Amino acid sequence: MDNSTPSSLGLYVPQPPEHDHEGPAAGRTCELDALGEIWIDAVAADLEYAHELRRRIHSQPEVSGSEDATAELVSAELSELLTLWPIARTGRIGRLGPVDGPAVGIRAELDALPLVERTGASFASTNSAMHACGHDVHMAALVTLLRAVRTVRERTGADLPVALAPVFQPREETYPSGALDIVSEMGLERWSIAHMIGVHNHPGVAAGEIAIGDGYINAAADEVHITVHGRGGHGAYPHDAADPVAGVSNIALALPEIVRRTIGPMSAAVVSIGTIRVGEGAANVLPQAGHISATVRTTSAEDRTRIRAAIKTMAEGIAVAYGLEAEVRLVDGEPVLLNDAELAARFARRAEGLGAETAEPMRSLGADDFSFFSQAVPSAMSFVGTGQPGVSLHDATYLPPERAVFEVARAMIAGYLAGAESLLASADD
Numbered sequence: 001m002d003n004s005t006p007s008s009l010g011l012y013v014p015q016p017p018e019h020d021h022e023g024p025a026a027g028r029t030c031e032l033d034a035l036g037e038i039w040i041d042a043v044a045a046d047l048e049y050a051h052e053l054r055r056r057i058h059s060q061p062e063v064s065g066s067e068d069a070t071a072e073l074v075s076a077e078l079s080e081l082l083t084l085w086p087i088a089r090t091g092r093i094g095r096l097g098p099v100d101g102p103a104v105g106i107r108a109e110l111d112a113l114p115l116v117e118r119t120g121a122s123f124a125s126t127n128s129a130m131h132a133c134g135h136d137v138h139m140a141a142l143v144t145l146l147r148a149v150r151t152v153r154e155r156t157g158a159d160l161p162v163a164l165a166p167v168f169q170p171r172e173e174t175y176p177s178g179a180l181d182i183v184s185e186m187g188l189e190r191w192s193i194a195h196m197i198g199v200h201n202h203p204g205v206a207a208g209e210i211a212i213g214d215g216y217i218n219a220a221a222d223e224v225h226i227t228v229h230g231r232g233g234h235g236a237y238p239h240d241a242a243d244p245v246a247g248v249s250n251i252a253l254a255l256p257e258i259v260r261r262t263i264g265p266m267s268a269a270v271v272s273i274g275t276i277r278v279g280e281g282a283a284n285v286l287p288q289a290g291h292i293s294a295t296v297r298t299t300s301a302e303d304r305t306r307i308r309a310a311i312k313t314m315a316e317g318i319a320v321a322y323g324l325e326a327e328v329r330l331v332d333g334e335p336v337l338l339n340d341a342e343l344a345a346r347f348a349r350r351a352e353g354l355g356a357e358t359a360e361p362m363r364s365l366g367a368d369d370f371s372f373f374s375q376a377v378p379s380a381m382s383f384v385g386t387g388q389p390g391v392s393l394h395d396a397t398y399l400p401p402e403r404a405v406f407e408v409a410r411a412m413i414a415g416y417l418a419g420a421e422s423l424l425a426s427a428d429d
Contacts (some may be wrong), residue, residue, distance in 0.1 A: 018301075029151075033417050035152065038151065039149075043158040047379070050140050051140075053205055054402070056073070061125050062111065063113065066144065067110040071092050077269045079147055084168065087182055088169070090171075091182060093187055093191060094191075096146065097161075103191055103192050103193050103194065104164055104165065105197065106164065106412050106415065108166070109168075109170075110170050111178075113129065116396060121399055132398050134404070137408055138199065141405050142168070146164075162416075165192075171369075172370075174316075177334065177369040179371075182373075188377055194377055195418075196324070196377055198368070198380070198415075198420075200382070200384070201385075202383040203393065205383050206387050207385050208384070208385060208403070209358065209385045210356050210358050210382050210411050211352045213427070215341065218368050220296075220297065220371070221295060222332055223294070224295075224311055224328065224329070224330055224331070226329075227289060227326070228325070230242035230244035230288060230324045231288050235283065235285065235288045244290040245290065246254035247322040247324045251326070254318060255314075257261055258271055259307065260310055262306050267303055269303055273293070276292055296311070303403070310332070312328045337371035337374050343380045346422060354414050356410055380418070381392060382415065384404065384407050
């Protein structure tokens, strides 16, 4: 059944399910605790399907920007329940539940990594791409909990109390960011998404536990590219040249020092150099230019601004001291990922109410473009543990266990309930 149609204005306006005659008001009377229990039971009853879907997705990964078949797969699996509309080129978005009012969005990422799998799993990828970040688990969990909404409707006699907007996001692993494109294309506004929920598996969190907290979760991730221009010459006559080697070397040594000299010691930040290039390989030729590329990670907007300005001042100053010229190019990446305090607290309580244990908030200088959602609407990102210490995300051997599909789905349901609780409380005020 197709319960969504595009309006004459080009906006996607969901229509109510054909069997629901009670409307949104009846859904509001549904006790969220009972709803959560019914929903969890329905997901648990559908785990054979969930695991089979996860294996299918895992065996046919597609890298960032090429997720067309994956997007079509999830659309087909949900075609009898709702329509998923294209967004951000290869992404999909939809809405399930009440026609009017705000929705709670739940994200699952579509893309895999360009990595040759070494898990030895019977359903391992053979196409030189791999779901080494667990996005296959996220997709299977979201599809399964959406399918379970039919059971919720049957057992409660009502629709969801607040609309749910599934967001199957492309290009989380690379640029251009899929989340940024969704925000830029007014996806949140067009589907009236008031809160976004993110759930990500993680091997460093105890199995089944949910790490959720308020405030900073992931860092802003920017890049800096510094080109130092000089004047080439012969190694025997350095006084007749403007040798960029010393300038590049000193800038490279000074970059990490910028953190200590710019922001307070209780703030988390790092500048890490990934590439230094000077010269063409000859021992007696002084080069004309050198290049540095680095990543800049910060955890507040203020620190981000200060460190970026300090890098430019430092690089240009050192270059001048050596008779050189520095060209500094700063590339914007993801902003800081900030969890809304009230939503995160509700999320934790709802997760515990569904039988999950909560862990300490997980914060890192890693980055996730979910931050573009958190910048646009009050949002919450969480991490569900797979209990695999010593293994890393993006590792060719990383394979979340099957139980992770249920545990991620449970966290997604808890996030939805938290968002619904927040929106219903706001409506009552």
